[in-house]
Structures are given as structure tokens and as C-alpha cells.
Amino acid sequence: MSDSIIPAVPHQGERLLLPLTAEDFGPEFRVVARGGVRRGIRLERAFWVTLKQMAESRKCTIGMLVDEIAHAEQGNLTSAIRVACMRGMADETLSLRKLASIRTITAILVACPSPAFALSSSKKILTFNAPFQQLVKRQLPTAPNDDARHDLKLALDLNVADIFARLEANGETPVNTGFVIGVGERRYRGQLNVVRAPVAEPELLMAFVFNG
Numbered sequence: 001m002s003d004s005i006i007p008a009v010p011h012q013g014e015r016l017l018l019p020l021t022a023e024d025f026g027p028e029f030r031v032v033a034r035g036g037v038r039r040g041i042r043l044e045r046a047f048w049v050t051l052k053q054m055a056e057s058r059k060c061t062i063g064m065l066v067d068e069i070a071h072a073e074q075g076n077l078t079s080a081i082r083v084a085c086m087r088g089m090a091d092e093t094l095s096l097r098k099l100a101s102i103r104t105i106t107a108i109l110v111a112c113p114s115p116a117f118a119l120s121s122s123k124k125i126l127t128f129n130a131p132f133q134q135l136v137k138r139q140l141p142t143a144p145n146d147d148a149r150h151d152l153k154l155a156l157d158l159n160v161a162d163i164f165a166r167l168e169a170n171g172e173t174p175v176n177t178g179f180v181i182g183v184g185e186r187r188y189r190g191q192l193n194v195v196r197a198p199v200a201e202p203e204l205l206m207a208f209v210f211n212g
Contacts, residue, residue, distance in 0.1 A: 034063035041066070043078055050085040057092075102127055105197050105206065115209035118197055121160050125152065126204065135209065136181065139188035155180045156192075164203060167196050179207070 029042045043051075055062045066081065073080035102118070109116045109129040117128035136152065156163075157178035166175045174193040181188050191211045197204035 032063045032066045034061070034067040037067070039066060039070070039077070041078060041081070043081060047082055047085050050089060051081070054085070054088045102199075105199070105204070108206065112208060117207055119154075119160070119194075119205040119207055121164075121203060123154050123156065123160060125154060132209065135188075136183075140181065140183045140186045151183055153182045155182075160205065163194055163205060164196070167194075172196060 026045055027042050028045050028048055029040065030048065032039050032041055051062050051065060055065055058065070065084075066077075069080050069084050070077055105118050106127045109118065109127065109132075112129060113131065115129065115132035115135040117132050118126045120126055140152075158166075158175065163175050163177065167173070172195065174195050177192050177194060179190055179192050181190075190209050192207045193210055194205050194207045197206045
């Protein structure tokens, strides 16, 4: 199993980007002050929003960011600010992508002392921890020793789409559902607390067995 997540290929006609609005393009003139120096800057609103987000994450002011950019770049200040915004967002996206991976999900599951696994929208178990593997071997002794997912069938009392809908509606509060796992003729029924996994595409769930 690969440790990376391959983004789903968009369907024909599906948007690749969020729609842009007139406000995103509309230039805004603002005066930014720092250390007694006042600079009049005209930027598209989207860049002002990005500058504000960067300043908040760095616990500084927009003026401090602009001052640093101005000292590093002696050319066109507005162009330098745009480049700095793009680079800052790209770095943040890269950091989030490193966190949002199967490897990170596996680390979370490994840290959990109770049986737990990650589940795709098609109910395929993608990764799991040692307590879950032990549960399967204990309850379903005919299961192969090398991989708890092999030939393992999983059924949930709630379907996956309903779980995602409940998570969305209830502010990501864990969803409780019954489940059944089976190998051959053997079955085991238990209860799960299910949460959304920290990935964007594809959507995954993390399931924690609490009565196994």
C-alpha cells in the first residue's frame, strides 16, 4: 500500500478552481505604516486577504510584512508583495499536504491504544493499528496472519455518505455506528466512533472500536 494519496481525477465539466469574483480582481488602495514609514500600496483584494492571513499566522502586522518585503526587494514593491503572497501560500499548502497523508493517519492510529482503522468512501480499510489486527485475529481466527485486511468484509449500520453528512451537520462531532466484520462464515459485531480523517482528497474516515 502506498503512503501517498492520489487526488481524484475531476469529472468532465467539473470545476478545478473556485470561481473568481469581481471583488477578487478589484484593486484596493491602502496606506501601510511601519517604523514611521508610510507606504501607499494598490493591490487586488485577494492579495490583501492573503497578507492578512500571513500576518495572523506569524503573529505580526501587515506593515511588518510589507517592510520586510520592501527591504528584500528594491524593485516594484507591489510585484514583490504578490510573489511573497504566492510563495507563502505555496509553502503553507506544501506543509498541509505533508500532514494530510496516509502516513499521518497511520501515525494517529498507531498512537491509539484501542482498535482503529482508516476507511475509504467505498468501505475499503486502507490502514489500521496493531490492536485492530489483534481484534481480528482473536475474533476471526481463520483470518490470515499477515494482513488483517485480506478477505475481510466490513458492513456499517450507517452508510458512509450518511456519516459524512452527520459530521458536516454536527461540527465534526464523532458519529457512533454499529459495524460487522467477517471472514468466511465468521462474524464479529461491535461499535465504532467515526471521525473525518485529516485529508482533503479523497475523503477518508477514521474509525475507533470502543467495545472490542
